[in-house]
Amino acid sequence: MHDDRYIQLAHGNGGRRMRELIASLFVRHFGDSLNTQRDAAPLPDISGDLMITTDSFTVNPLEFPGGNIGSLAVHGTLNDLAVAGAEPRYLTVNALIEEGFEIARLDRLIASLGDTAREAGVAIVAGDTKVVARGEGGGLYLVTTGIGTRVPRLNLGLEHIEPGDRLLVSGPIGDHGIAVMLAREQFGLSGSLTSDAACVLPLTRALHALPGLRFMRDPTRGGLATVTHEIREATGYGMSLEESAVPVRAPVKAVCEMLGYDPYYLACEGRVVAVVSEQDAEKALALWRALPQGADAAIIGTIDHKTGPVVLTTSLGGQRVLDELEDDPLPRIC
Amino acid sequence: MDEARRWLERIRALPIPPRFRIMNVCGGHERTISMAGLRSLLPAGIELIPGPGCPVCVCPEEDIFQAIRLALDEKVTLVAFGDMLRVPVNGPRSEPRSLEEARAAGADVRPVASPMEAVRIARDTPGRETVFFAAGFETTMAPVAAMLAEGVPENLSILLSGRKTWPAVAMLLADGQKPGQQPGFDALIAPGHVSTIMGPEEWRFVPGQYGLPTAVAGFQNASLLAAIYSALRQAQSGRIFLDNCYANVAHPGGNPQAQALLDQVMTVGDANWRGIGTIAGSGFALQPAYGAQDARRRFPDCSDPQRRRAGEMPPGCACAQVVLGQIYPNQCPLYGRACQPRHPIGPCMVSDEGACRIWWATGVREPVSPESVSSVESP
Numbered sequence: 137m138h139d140d141r142y143i144q145l146a147h148g149n150g151g152r153r154m155r156e157l158i159a160s161l162f163v164r165h166f167g168d169s170l171n172t173q174r175d176a177a178p179l180p181d182i183s184g185d186l187m188i189t190t191d192s193f194t195v196n197p198l199e200f201p202g203g204n205i206g207s208l209a210v211h212g213t214l215n216d217l218a219v220a221g222a223e224p225r226y227l228t229v230n231a232l233i234e235e236g237f238e239i240a241r242l243d244r245l246i247a248s249l250g251d252t253a254r255e256a257g258v259a260i261v262a263g264d265t266k267v268v269a270r271g272e273g274g275g276l277y278l279v280t281t282g283i284g285t286r287v288p289r290l291n292l293g294l295e296h297i298e299p300g301d302r303l304l305v306s307g308p309i310g311d312h313g314i315a316v317m318l319a320r321e322q323f324g325l326s327g328s329l330t331s332d333a334a335c336v337l338p339l340t341r342a343l344h345a346l347p348g349l350r351f352m353r354d355p356t357r358g359g360l361a362t363v364t365h366e367i368r369e370a371t372g373y374g375m376s377l378e379e380s381a382v383p384v385r386a387p388v389k390a391v392c393e394m395l396g397y398d399p400y401y402l403a404c405e406g407r408v409v410a411v412v413s414e415q416d417a418e419k420a421l422a423l424w425r426a427l428p429q430g431a432d433a434a435i436i437g438t439i440d441h442k443t444g445p446v447v448l449t450t451s452l453g454g455q456r457v458l459d460e461l462e463d464d465p466l467p468r469i470c
Numbered sequence: 471m472d473e474a475r476r477w478l479e480r481i482r483a484l485p486i487p488p489r490f491r492i493m494n495v496c497g498g499h500e501r502t503i504s505m506a507g508l509r510s511l512l513p514a515g516i517e518l519i520p521g522p523g524c525p526v527c528v529c530p531e532e533d534i535f536q537a538i539r540l541a542l543d544e545k546v547t548l549v550a551f552g553d554m555l556r557v558p559v560n561g562p563r564s565e566p567r568s569l570e571e572a573r574a575a576g577a578d579v580r581p582v583a584s585p586m587e588a589v590r591i592a593r594d595t596p597g598r599e600t601v602f603f604a605a606g607f608e609t610t611m612a613p614v615a616a617m618l619a620e621g622v623p624e625n626l627s628i629l630l631s632g633r634k635t636w637p638a639v640a641m642l643l644a645d646g647q648k649p650g651q652q653p654g655f656d657a658l659i660a661p662g663h664v665s666t667i668m669g670p671e672e673w674r675f676v677p678g679q680y681g682l683p684t685a686v687a688g689f690q691n692a693s694l695l696a697a698i699y700s701a702l703r704q705a706q707s708g709r710i711f712l713d714n715c716y717a718n719v720a721h722p723g724g725n726p727q728a729q730a731l732l733d734q735v736m737t738v739g740d741a742n743w744r745g746i747g748t749i750a751g752s753g754f755a756l757q758p759a760y761g762a763q764d765a766r767r768r769f770p771d772c773s774d775p776q777r778r779r780a781g782e783m784p785p786g787c788a789c790a791q792v793v794l795g796q797i798y799p800n801q802c803p804l805y806g807r808a809c810q811p812r813h814p815i816g817p818c819m820v821s822d823e824g825a826c827r828i829w830w831a832t833g834v835r836e837p838v839s840p841e842s843v844s845s846v847e848s849p
């Protein structure tokens with residue numbers, strides 16, 4: 137009994153069904169760069185310092201306002217290269233599909249993946265699919281590797297950060313975290329909030345020419361607070377943040393208030409946190425604000441001159457420490 | 471935020487008594503206070519005391535023990551609010567001492583964020599017993615009652631551990647009237663979400679019977695500061711009443727529909743609070759008509775009456791005193807030393823609504839000796 141609308145274990149057995157699935161679905165959406173007749177792909181036209189990153193993607197639900205696991209996988213991988221100061225060029229994609237997954241849905245998600253890669257100008261050069269037995273996977277997992285080249289003369293890293301440097305964020309925080317949570321519908325809440333998932337290349341490219349650019353990171357899992365702790369851990373310096381400067385959209389604030397979440401720990405998928413020298417901070421801000429993606433960018437804090445915690449001055453003028461994330465944030469039950 | 475600032479200015483313009491202790495009884499309030507750094511902004515003399523506001527912290531040890539036993543039953547999927555998973559019970563290291571440890575040992579334990587998810591899990595696995603460990607205050611019990619009233623899959627049962635908030639405050643106030651005793655606070659901020667369901671009137675006894683200024687507040691800075699202002703003004707003017715600084719949400723009479731569902735599904739009786747003891751009229755239980763859904767009836771072996779006497783706070787943990795507002799979290803000798811969120815000893819360091827956890831997470835690092843109550847280090 138085979139129902140052609142759903143993925144079956146045979147789609148992963150190396151035989152006819154698998155070949156047909158790859159040809160009719162993956163190759164169709166990924167384009168000519170994917171040559172399925174080779175066991176390994178050459179990377180043409182690439183020179184300079186190569187940079188590589190790898191990531192795996194699980195998200196529940198697989199489709200959410202503003203994106204889906206396919207677009208997220210591309211954005212997430214390219215963004216990791218972008219914030220490291222690289223220009224992404226090539227991508228590989230592995231798909232782990234659960235038996236019983238609807239093929240029409242797979243087609244939609246993989247089409248979105250292909251489109252997203254094309255828009256960003258990267259070629260998908262290699263891939264693999266596996267089918268796991270029903271109950272052994274969350275529908276669809278994607279594993280990606282991104283390859284890019286380092287932008288010449290750009291040397292970014294936590295080790296370049298100095299006291300007095302400024303912290304910038306390219307847009308409102310927490311949109312992705314809350315949008316995905318609302319899409320899960322566990323709280324009977326719904327809203328019009330869209331994930332910020334996007335390719336951050338325009339944002340990172342805009343700052344390449346600034347001599348005072350020290351370090352960039354995309355605040356994904358663990359959010360802005362986690363990036364500040366990575367900086368603190370690596371540099372030993374404390375940090376002061378201004379709550380009133382940190383952009384947070386009203387619906388994100390409202391949901392956080394209702395459920396007891398802290399927006400500083402919520403994931404973003406299309407924002408950049410940058411550390412820039414004091415002299416260049418205003419320039420960086422202007423460059424970002426000139427972009428549609430950076431319209432709400434802000435300078436949110438300063439690297440301290442001494443060791444210490446990440447201190448947030450609240451909008452009322454009080455102070456609190458932004459502690460390192462311990463467990464996954466939970467909604468309040470009281 | 472401007473509104474909050476205005477309330478703050480108004481508070482600063484008031485004459486402040488040398489010591490004015492305002493208790494809150496909601497983990498959400500304590501979070502807002504700590505996260506906004508309100509303690510550092512208020513005039514000296516005003517103390518904000520976290521009181522019995524953490525349902526996870528007062529959930530009896532024997533209930534958690536039952537949940538662990540159920541989880542270790544191969545035929546059972548145990549679902550619980552995420553906060554409950556790490557709460558420790560007392561026991562030998564060789565046995566799972568929390569739901570999380572039970573899960574690591576192979577038990578099917580799943581964190582949920584709402585009763586709807588528990589129903590969904592039961593529905594998705596027909597033929598397999600799902601037990602929903604429902605611990606919480608009125609705000610949690612109301613949706614649990616609604617869920618049961620609507621009808622749940624046959625394979626779903628409830629391990630109920632629900633508590634009412636006001637009886638704990640009534641107990642503190644009654645104890646405070648005993649010879650040589652004091653209630654330990656001068657004013658009360660009443661919980662906004664509980665009042666939204668049960669009605670603000672539940673708190674009338676605090677100003678009426680005990681003459682303490684009381685104001686209902688929500689979770690926003692402005693609402694909390696308005697309540698603090700109200701309490702100070704009441705004390706100053708001598709006109710003590712129940713104020714409502716959350717009036718746009720907590721309406722007079724509360725939510726009659728939710729109350730009707732609670733009455734339909736649950737009864738109220740005396741109940742044990744971890745480390746504190748039995749508080750009269752403070753616990754929810756299932757009405758006989760819903761007995762078929764009672765996990766304690768469906769799995770009578772999950773409880774161990776022998777343990778009931780052992781069911782207290784872990785040795786050395788001062789959580790009970792913290793919950794009752796008798797000491798600040800950092801006055802516990804273990805705070806920040808043996809007990810941190812990474813390796814919590816008591817439930818107050820586990821739950822996001824526990825005062826110890828909130829204080830640690832918002833930056834209170836200095837332990838304070840129990841003797842120096844008057845110079846408490848605040849976040």
Ligand code: SF4
Nearest residue numbers: 787789802809816826
């Ligand atoms: S610091 Fe830890 S041991 Fe002390 S009262 Fe709080 S939870 Fe208990």
